[in-house]
Amino acid sequence: MNWLAFVLALWIVGGVDWGLRASLELQESGVAPSLIVVYVTFVCLYVEARWAWLVGVIGGLVIDLLRDVGTGSDETVVVVGPAAIGGLLAASFVVNVRGLVYRKNVATIAVLSTVSGVLVHLTAAFALFLRSVYDVVEAPAGQLPVALGSALYTGVAGVVLGVVLLAFRRMFGFAADTQTGFRME
Amino acid sequence: MARRSSKPAVPMAGVAVALAVITIVPTRFSGWLGWFRDPVETVLAPISGPVAAIADRLRGEVSRAAVSAERDREALAGELERLQQQHAAALVRNAELEALVQDLQQGVPFRPDALAASLVAVRVGGTPPATIVVNRGARDGVRAGGTVAVARGSQQLVGIVSRASTRASTVRVLTDASFDEASVGAVVVGEEGVTSASIAGMVRLELLPTGDGRLAQDDVPEGDASRIEIGQLVRLDDERWPTAAQMFVLGRVTDVRELADEPLHRQVLVRPLGGDLSRTRSVILHVSVAGFEEGEGDPGGRGGDGS
Numbered sequence: 071m072n073w074l075a076f077v078l079a080l081w082i083v084g085g086v087d088w089g090l091r092a093s094l095e096l097q098e099s100g101v102a103p104s105l106i107v108v109y110v111t112f113v114c115l116y117v118e119a120r121w122a123w124l125v126g127v128i129g130g131l132v133i134d135l136l137r138d139v140g141t142g143s144d145e146t147v148v149v150v151g152p153a154a155i156g157g158l159l160a161a162s163f164v165v166n167v168r169g170l171v172y173r174k175n176v177a178t179i180a181v182l183s184t185v186s187g188v189l190v191h192l193t194a195a196f197a198l199f200l201r202s203v204y205d206v207v208e209a210p211a212g213q214l215p216v217a218l219g220s221a222l223y224t225g226v227a228g229v230v231l232g233v234v235l236l237a238f239r240r241m242f243g244f245a246a247d248t249q250t251g252f253r254m255e
Numbered sequence: 256m257a258r259r260s261s262k263p264a265v266p267m268a269g270v271a272v273a274l275a276v277i278t279i280v281p282t283r284f285s286g287w288l289g290w291f292r293d294p295v296e297t298v299l300a301p302i303s304g305p306v307a308a309i310a311d312r313l314r315g316e317v318s319r320a321a322v323s324a325e326r327d328r329e330a331l332a333g334e335l336e337r338l339q340q341q342h343a344a345a346l347v348r349n350a351e352l353e354a355l356v357q358d359l360q361q362g363v364p365f366r367p368d369a370l371a372a373s374l375v376a377v378r379v380g381g382t383p384p385a386t387i388v389v390n391r392g393a394r395d396g397v398r399a400g401g402t403v404a405v406a407r408g409s410q411q412l413v414g415i416v417s418r419a420s421t422r423a424s425t426v427r428v429l430t431d432a433s434f435d436e437a438s439v440g441a442v443v444v445g446e447e448g449v450t451s452a453s454i455a456g457m458v459r460l461e462l463l464p465t466g467d468g469r470l471a472q473d474d475v476p477e478g479d480a481s482r483i484e485i486g487q488l489v490r491l492d493d494e495r496w497p498t499a500a501q502m503f504v505l506g507r508v509t510d511v512r513e514l515a516d517e518p519l520h521r522q523v524l525v526r527p528l529g530g531d532l533s534r535t536r537s538v539i540l541h542v543s544v545a546g547f548e549e550g551e552g553d554p555g556g557r558g559g560d561g562s
Contacts, residue, residue: 085302092378093310098534148289151278
């Protein structure tokens with residue numbers, strides 16, 4: 071994989087994700103798509119298995135670093151780790167199922183993004199809940215529906231972003247693009 | 256014979272364990288990791304800023320197309336609000352200057368005036384209902400404690416900047432129950448608005464967040480409460496807040512309640528204009544620039560209206 075292209079695309083997708091998050095939020099519910107999860111899912115579909123976990127961790131770390139976590143006072147903190155672990159799980163999941171799916175289909179990216187979103191958001195919600203038991207970190211009420219809603223919304227966003235990412239797939243120089251293999255056609 | 260796996264199990268397991276550890280370690284030990292946020296925000300800001308501004312503008316355009324007449328009315332009302340706020344702030348400022356003249360005549364040291372610059376900023380995140388994160392930071396002259404956020408299109412005060420990184424800042428929302436300020440000083444403005452004659456006789460309130468998006472004072476004397484009417488505007492008048500924030504709107508009086516155990520007092524409830532402040536999509540940041548003369552930077556070159 072061309073890592074320069076990966077970082078450049080992560081920069082663009084991360085910036086768009088951060089910039090559009092408030093605008094794409096559903097009815098002020100906290101439910102918003104994560105374009106970074108879609109991007110991680112897409113890359114993990116094609117990247118060599120030995121690097122997929124790193125892609126998931128990097129994507130999760132960006133999500134962690136852009137998220138404010140309340141503390142019950144006038145301070146907010148950055149909790150590094152929850153989404154990164156979720157990203158690691160999501161990457162492992164995608165690598166394990168990618169041999170069974172048709173990678174070049176947008177629907178594949180959408181469905182796998184939804185599952186990846188569930189893994190990332192639920193892991194983060196659980197970790198923050200756990201942390202809130204003994205730390206200053208505050209786990210907001212109703213995290214579970216928001217996490218599941220965000221995962222579904224991420225799948226919907228995966229349809230749009232998936233089209234764009236598939237169109238620019240060659241730029242990433244994935245080894246999978248140069249190999250022939252099983253196709254469900 | 257099975258093919259050798261290309262998965263790097265050892266490094267992945269090591270990273271997984273490290274992530275698990277920093278996830279569960281309490282904030283007092285892992286708080287330093289938050290330092291990495293600023294560089295990430297700085298790197299992403301050139302993309303996120305324009306994207307957020309375009310999205311905000313598009314939303315505005317769609318709304319305008321759908322309800323143009325309503326938007327025009329709101330725009331006029333907003334302009335009226337802005338002029339009223341400026342007028343009220345000018346009257347308060349005039350009173351302060353008169354007091355300052357008296358202080359100077361008595362030998363009290365002079366305190367330099369705080370000026371203000373205005374920046375349009377778009378919400379890019381946050382933790383409702385406590386904070387919103389906007390796409391302007393220290394690079395634009397924003398500084399923690401000296402910058403207040405006002406809802407765009409109205410004069411509704413949203414909150415005060417509590418953290419300013421290079422390209423983004425966190426606004427502590429006024430109605431958040433965990434707001435660490437003791438209370439917010441305010442005046443209730445009647446139908447006649449703020450005039451030279453009325454400014455001294457306005458009812459003063461010390462408002463606290465109630466936790467449900469409103470502000471309230473529970474011990475308003477009955478005499479003062481009797482002069483308050485439902486729907487009256489409440490404006491900030493508190494020396495603890497930056498000068499740039501004075502006379503911005505805190506909300507409207509929604510209720511004046513009798514208290515069962517305190518017959519001589521009333522509870523006054525104030526609801527901000529536009530509902531939940533933590534969902535405000537774009538704000539105007541009013542930056543007090545007095546401190547910058549002491550070497551903190553020069554927002555003058557970048558501190559203009561960023562729209």
